[in-house]
Amino acid sequence: MSERAGARPHPLVELTRARLLEFVREPEAVFWVFVFPVLLALALGIAFRAKPPERLRAVVVGGTPAAARVAELLAAARDLDVTVLDRAEAARALRAGRADVVVESGPDGGSPLAVTYRYDLTRAEGRAARLAADDALERGLGRGDRLVAREEPVTEPGTRYIDFLIPGLVGLNLMGSGMWGLGFAVVQARTRKLLKRFAATPMRRSDYLLSFILSRLVGLVLEVAVVVGFGWLLFGVAVHGSIVDLAVVALLGALMFAGIGLLVAARPRTVEGVSGWMNLVQLPMWLASGSFFSYERFPAAAQPFIRALPLTALNDALRAVMNDGARLPACWPALAVMVAWCVASFALALKLFRWQ
């Protein structure tokens, strides 16, 4: 044992060290902070992965020469898969969603050719299939194009769901690990009378609270890197803005949730008590702060409140930097909201903190 006489270890360093050791020796905590967000991103990324455009399915009710002609004309359409079935089978296919449109030709020999489209008006695929079928038939029967159209398909990264999701997961992760990590540790120390024991030493109380924040900053680097790196490697989610800006936003987010975590944990005496408060605080943000889907879907009246939520501000700033490549000054409203939460929660936590 190297006992360095004179070089006394700083209490803040020792407290932070102890905090980190306790964290890494808690396998559940490591799972929730590092493994869980990756699994979540993986599951959602696979569920919403970019698929090649789906082909529309047309079913022709067969059995007549006219039907054969209709099927032949439809087969020329680019987006349609054509099948010929008898009437009952065709109806079943439509009901089961295996067909988007059923095309039935009129009595034989009639001129002009008569058809009936049967489809679900409420499904976009139904309407698209009907239009594609109609277009193919008209064209096949000799209608000419009067418009010259050029197509430009959009598939660039940055507009996919996974691009939207990864910054949201980073934000969510910063919130979860900040609040659970701090809240549980503080309340557990209080329940075990460890806070009181510390208060009986010359330890500075601010050192104790600061050690939590420092330990969060160490964890933060890994947390953000894991999720962003994962998104980049597996889904090619790029950071369009600067890495430094991303680091600053993540840092501010971590500090903010450390403050909110300390505030929530300032009074409760039991782990059950603090869990309730944590859930109460986090649940609205899970739903409303736009981690999984855009908060623009909520009514306009709710928007100012949603934008004032800490996680909303963090997600907005993260998306601005990661997806839009914005520089920090451009995200000042979100950053201002974060700074306000940060300062207010720390000040209040220090004031309310219960040591025993």
Added chain:
Amino acid sequence: MGESGGDRGPRPGGGAVRCLDLVKRYGDVTAVAGLDLEVARGECLGLLGPNGAGKTTTVEILEGLTAPDAGVVELLGERWGCGRDRQLRERLGVQLQETQLGEKLTVEETLRLFASFFARSRPTAEVVAALELEEKRHARVGKLSGGQKQRLALACALVGDPELLFLDEPTTGLDPQARLRVWEIVERFREDGGTVVLTTHAMDEATRLCDRVAIMDHGKVLKLDRPSALVAALDADQIVEFRARGEVAREALAALPGVCAVARRGDAWQLSVRRIDLALPALLALLERASVPLDALATHQATLEDVFVGLTGRGLRDV
């Protein structure tokens, strides 16, 4: 109360602890009801009393963890809340009742952490050796036995090289061997000139460790003296305890030859006896005459426990 018959009077340079007229209330409950204490430097004072007597509250007021509603506390010539609390804490060692240290840290990491809080601390290796924890240095706290945990708690109290050590029930719940080791550690601290204030509800602990014992109940000191003087003041060598199936008059018991005090404790009687050779046959004869059958009878040497029963009519472990 106050100083009586101790062979260690307060030394020059002031006492270690002085408190006057301490009061602490929690709602309707008065935990400490006007308490005076004085502890000399180098002395070991024990607060002896049942659960709820106010021992822990008193000690936590002294430790500066609880603010009293009234009264004065002076430790090592300083007072709490005068802007020098941290300097004062540098000189105190504290072991709280039921502190659970972080289970995921090792013995050495825990000590290192506590050592970092003090401007002047003992090398952790030295404390580990003194507290006989070498084998467990790298063991996690969660894996320690009760006795080892308690020694680690003591180590955390001693790592700052304190002048004054507060121990709140240091051996409650430990097996006899583990208690003995804790006692030896406290004795070694005192040999080096340290002052100790401890609470206990174990009379053997108080008898062995303390120069003086304050017997507490309901937030007050009932009696304060050397353990031997307290027992001597009972004016009895032996205690006779018995349970009988039927009514016995207190006056009749008190009138028995050789009996100097009578106390009732639940359904048991307790006689403080100076001459057991006279008292015991007389007691049996009395019960015989009154046709009251005897259920249980025991005699033992008078102890601090009997002093407490004599003062309060209750046992130390009664609730």
